[in-house]
Amino acid sequence: MRKQASVESTAEAYLELLAARGVEYFFANAGTDFAPLIEAYARRSAQGHARPRPLTVPHEVTAVGMACGYAMVTGRPQVVMVHTIVGTANALGGIMNASRSNVPVLFSAGRNPITEAGELGSRDRQIHWAQESFDQAGLVREFVKWDYELRNFGQLETVVDRALAIAQAEPQGPVYLTLPREVLGERQEAFEYSDPARAPRPSALAPDGETVAEAARLLATARHPIVITKALGRDPAAVPALVELAETLGLPVFEQAPTHLNFPQDHPLHAGFDPAAGVAEADVIIVAECDAPWYPHLRGPRPETKIVQVAVDPLFSRYPIRGFHGDVALAGAPRLALRALADAVTPLLDRAVATERRERLGARHAKEREARAARTRALAADTPIDMAWLSHAIGEFIDERTIMVNEYDFDQSQAAMRVPGSYFAASPAGGLGWGLGSALGAKLAAPDKTVICCVGDGAYIFGSPTAAHFVSRAYDIPALFVVFNNRMWNAVKKAVQTHAREGWAVKTGAMPLTELDPAPDYELICRASGGHAERVEDPGKLHDALRRALHAVREEKRQALLNVICKKP
């Protein structure tokens, strides 16, 4: 159907189209390049058009995080718009994260005015000469699927629809659109477009029957098959498909540095978070959406072990190097591949073998959980608080309506999360600062859920906390932030310890460049934006502090922060 809207500028037509395409939020960090858009927003608002809702996000790290959090929960891309080359540069770490985590985002930036005079929007500020680069998109091109500069009004619909369609096509990821001020500011009277969009939306792909049959034959005769996964749960529908396959075969499922909820953690076939022993023993390994299932430098599978790769893109084509084998590679939507595999393997299966494995693994799972619980209980009174105990305490408050955003220190093995789409961890690209914004985006996407964001003290600082707490208050987005405060960058320290096990740093205890002492009173940063915030040092008071913080978030509808003083490793 064709639709017509009365508009005064290209910028207004752009907003009209984004709204029509279901974009709900416009996460913006504005500059002089935004003038036509702000003007267009003012007109739309005067006429009662609320979408896409503009949110002022005073740091790009937070803005990209929010768009990622929203898309991770809903699967729908939102718009982030930043200021020219400088805003793009600030946002880049977040875009790298989104790229490697396959999060669709319409990332956009104003373009310095092109013309020196003569057009509405031409250069009229001191920065307008120096703030131009030869190739603005070149700053991000390696980490976006597509980039383009809007050249004129006539191509607006094609460009926006193409951007949104490419971001959402598998493998999903961010796209980048630059918007010159002259084009945005151009006078228009009317805008006509198709509604719904007519850009092609590629269907999900399924692997061919012959390759599925080959994988099924390998699995049917395997004695010690295992699964290793990291990001399968990006598609929540893939989780029950993996459960079905695992139950059919009696397959242990290991999660390797998971970024999503891939398999219910209380399921008897959940084999934990360290696949090393399983890898050494396995004769067939299903690598399901996992970029680095083991570290060949340390220890890999035996040479005769067969590897089945299951992924949207089993080559991880955008990674310069990834040498993990794939004797069989099932490309396409993993939910379809895994279901097809379960169907194909069922008639070939020796049921007695599968049953024996299921029972043995189930007993082991129960024993390991008990042993872990006992180890954690022994830490209950440790002061400063042990991170495992903190994770355990948080785990006790996680219910079916909780979303966990974890940037590093929450130890998943201490909880028993089971709802697909309820857990998100930092991207393997490792750009710190993702957590706070992502938690806010997740809460925007799921206002009825409780969002708990666990961050290290390092990750908290990288997340531009002043901006995040500002946004939480300004737009009523209450989340609980828990700072695992060990007053250091332990990840960096651990790298030194494994790099030189008996070296100078280990022997002398000197670890320059890893300390975050004296630590700020992080609770004051949250309180400055009206949040409920506490410092927690006594492990015996942790549960009550969590209760109060969750009450603030759920009942008072305001953000909360616990600055938990943790043991230094």
Ligand SMILES: Cc1ncc(C[n+]2csc(CCOP(=O)(O)OP(=O)(O)O)c2C)c(N)n1
């Ligand atoms: C943008 C960016 N800068 C630096 C790093 C390197 N880095 C990886 S982990 C880490 C420390 C994280 O500290 P914290 O959040 O306190 O967790 P901890 O390591 O103490 O558990 C750093 C600095 C990074 N990943 N990203």
